[in-house]
Amino acid sequence: MGGGPAGSTAAALLAQTGRSVCLVEQARFPRFHIGESLLPAGNAILKTLGIWPDLEKYGFLKKWGAEFTYGDGSSRVKINFKEGLIPGEPHAYQVERAQFDELLLKKAESHGTALRRNQRVIKVREEERGWTVTIRGEDGKESLLRTNWLLDASGRTRILARHLKVSKDGVALPNRVAVFNHFTGIPRQPGPEGNNIIVVRIEKGWFWIIPIDEERTSVGLVKVIEKGKESAGEAMFQSEVFRSPYLSKLMAGAQPTQPDFRVEGDYSYINQRMAGRNHLMLGDAAGFLDPVFSSGVYLAMFSAKAATDAILGQAGARGYLTGREQRAYETQIRKRMSSWLGMIQVFYHERDFSIFMSPTKRFDMFSAVNSVVAGYPAKRFSLRWRYALFLLACRVNRFFPLVAPVELTPSPKQ
Ligand SMILES: Cc1cc2nc3c(=O)[nH]c(=O)nc-3n(C[C@H](O)[C@H](O)[C@H](O)COP(=O)(O)OP(=O)(O)OC[C@H]3O[C@@H](n4cnc5c(N)ncnc54)[C@H](O)[C@@H]3O)c2cc1C
Numbered sequence: 001m002g003g004g005p006a007g008s009t010a011a012a013l014l015a016q017t018g019r020s021v022c023l024v025e026q027a028r029f030p031r032f033h034i035g036e037s038l039l040p041a042g043n044a045i046l047k048t049l050g051i052w053p054d055l056e057k058y059g060f061l062k063k064w065g066a067e068f069t070y071g072d073g074s075s076r077v078k079i080n081f082k083e084g085l086i087p088g089e090p091h092a093y094q095v096e097r098a099q100f101d102e103l104l105l106k107k108a109e110s111h112g113t114a115l116r117r118n119q120r121v122i123k124v125r126e127e128e129r130g131w132t133v134t135i136r137g138e139d140g141k142e143s144l145l146r147t148n149w150l151l152d153a154s155g156r157t158r159i160l161a162r163h164l165k166v167s168k169d170g171v172a173l174p175n176r177v178a179v180f181n182h183f184t185g186i187p188r189q190p191g192p193e194g195n196n197i198i199v200v201r202i203e204k205g206w207f208w209i210i211p212i213d214e215e216r217t218s219v220g221l222v223k224v225i226e227k228g229k230e231s232a233g234e235a236m237f238q239s240e241v242f243r244s245p246y247l248s249k250l251m252a253g254a255q256p257t258q259p260d261f262r263v264e265g266d267y268s269y270i271n272q273r274m275a276g277r278n279h280l281m282l283g284d285a286a287g288f289l290d291p292v293f294s295s296g297v298y299l300a301m302f303s304a305k306a307a308t309d310a311i312l313g314q315a316g317a318r319g320y321l322t323g324r325e326q327r328a329y330e331t332q333i334r335k336r337m338s339s340w341l342g343m344i345q346v347f348y349h350e351r352d353f354s355i356f357m358s359p360t361k362r363f364d365m366f367s368a369v370n371s372v373v374a375g376y377p378a379k380r381f382s383l384r385w386r387y388a389l390f391l392l393a394c395r396v397n398r399f400f401p402l403v404a405p406v407e408l409t410p411s412p413k414q
Helices: 005-016 040-049 052-058 097-110 159-163 234-243 245-250 296-312 314-318 323-348 350-356 362-373 381-399
Strands: 022-025 061-063 065-070 076-080 092-094 114-117 120-126 131-136 142-147 150-152 168-170 176-184 197-202 205-211 217-223 262-266 269-271 279-281
Touching: 005 022, 005 040, 005 097, 005 296, 022 097, 022 142, 040 052, 040 092, 040 296, 052 097, 076 362, 097 114, 120 159, 150 159, 159 279, 176 234, 205 234, 217 234, 234 245, 279 296, 296 314, 296 323, 323 350, 323 362, 323 381, 350 381, 362 381
Parallel strands: 022 114, 065 197, 150 279, 168 269
Antiparallel strands: 061 092, 065 076, 120 131, 131 142, 176 217, 176 262, 197 205, 205 217
16 A cells, blocks of 8 residues: 555565565655655665666766755765765665656566556455455545555555554654745755755754755755744745855745645654554554654665565465564564664754764764764664764763854844
């Protein structure tokens, strides 16, 4: 259920092995979706799907790293993926999701997936062995699908979690909202670095700046809203741009390409359960993390790979997942998420973030942080202890300043 990166990846991987797969997607593709900056750690899965040459041919911009700065532009930290501790892929892509998701969906189809486009899942029912799914087409006609395995890749709609009343684990991050648009007229650094994502930390949140193609740049604001005092929309976006000297200068000649700014809630959660005897939840349908480190599409594809590995293993022959196999799947997803959660908490804590913004060559600590930002899991010992040391330095810095505190752009006087 769902033809975003999680659903298409799972469908393609299963169909590649000759399984009979049906994928139901409600939207008319190509459709807009936010989540445009990919991570190098996801390249391996894209290559397994056989879609890498298509991405190269399509001409998406190559993302060589990321840059972090403050609202006043006072300090900048650059991450070049090729300098990471894990000698991984040197680049990822910045993608317009409408095209990227369509390419993935077509890849799933070319591997043999039966696509039910523009059809909406309206009901699911668990049977003794497998599931029955009711879908509704644009003409209002309903039909039934029967399946041994049901994979929920419906994104934040969380069809299965809602049906099974699976609660969300609270992630200790405040509720934020994102306001964004594509713009022309935003200057870039010359050379390959001009393609990198820029993250601008402001007082109550951050901006992303993601080059989409030669002309268009995606710019979004993520922040906590003061209830009753402001509402999420263009005015809030422009007022935060105005407060930031760095953004005011960068966006002086920017023109939005869409008349209406898009607004999305950005509420982090992790499902308490992600698997059962004959079902698995993938991508955002399993959990969603604050997007500051661009982890979403990678986690979607990673969980799709983990889910298909689970089905294609002994469970495939047996016809169901044992409790142990269900837990093993969930543990893999949680571990990946917790790696990022540590970084996200550092990002939002002003004192912790000042450590991030003071990279040190000592103990190769920052090249370890680089690899975590690129999406590599902190499971190798060489990475794990350095990342743990970095997190420890952040904690110590809260009580015994190791570096100068961050000066975030001040709020205007009330
Ligand atoms: C503000 C913001 C910025 C982000 N930035 C980034 C970023 O830079 N990089 C990054 O990697 N991630 C980013 N993300 C996260 C990223 O968007 C998601 O993690 C990613 O799209 C998850 O993929 P998915 O396949 O799980 O779900 P989705 O991509 O949401 O796909 C779910 C699909 O299911 C379909 N569907 C839903 N309900 C039904 C139904 N009833 N019947 C049939 N189909 C259905 C939907 O139409 C949709 O196509 C960002 C997210 C937000 C909110």
